[in-house]
Amino acid sequence: MGIKPSIPQSISARSRRNLMTAMKDEAFTYVKLKLFAKAARRHGHTELAELFDRTADHEYLEHFAKVASLAGLTGTDEQNLSHAIQEESFEIDQLYMVFAREALEDGDLEVAGQFSQIRHDEAVHRLAFEEALAYLQTHDLIMGRA
Secondary structure, three states: OOOOOOOOOOOOHHHHHHHHHHHHHHHHHHHHHHHHHHHHHHOOOHHHHHHHHHHHHHHHHHHHHHHHHHHOOOOOHHHHHHHHHHHHHHHHHHHHHHHHHHHHHOOOHHHHHHHHHHHHHHHHHHHHHHHHHHHHHHHHHHOOOO
């Protein structure tokens, strides 16, 4: 499942679920449209690529950003790093480990290999986030902000 943002308690449970669904959909649409733009450029359709890019940017800068703000997606840098570490841990320890194993069981070796590579990449990301959090916490102690 991953980490949920700290959605304000004044928002109903149904609206909370809808905010999470909307963010996931907007994020997926953004990335998908960026990939479509890349493909259109590769096919020599520059104007089409620009249309995909403009629409993707709108999905992110307008839709996702506004919904994320309502959902209270971000917090302090320390909170954001902690959430990122938890999310990466979920992806490493559960999501991609299971996906790689299941793909291997199904004989989908290329898919299993890709999931294993992503899992490795997520471990690198988690380590970087852990180091950044340790640095921030140490720096805050030194600067007297703890």
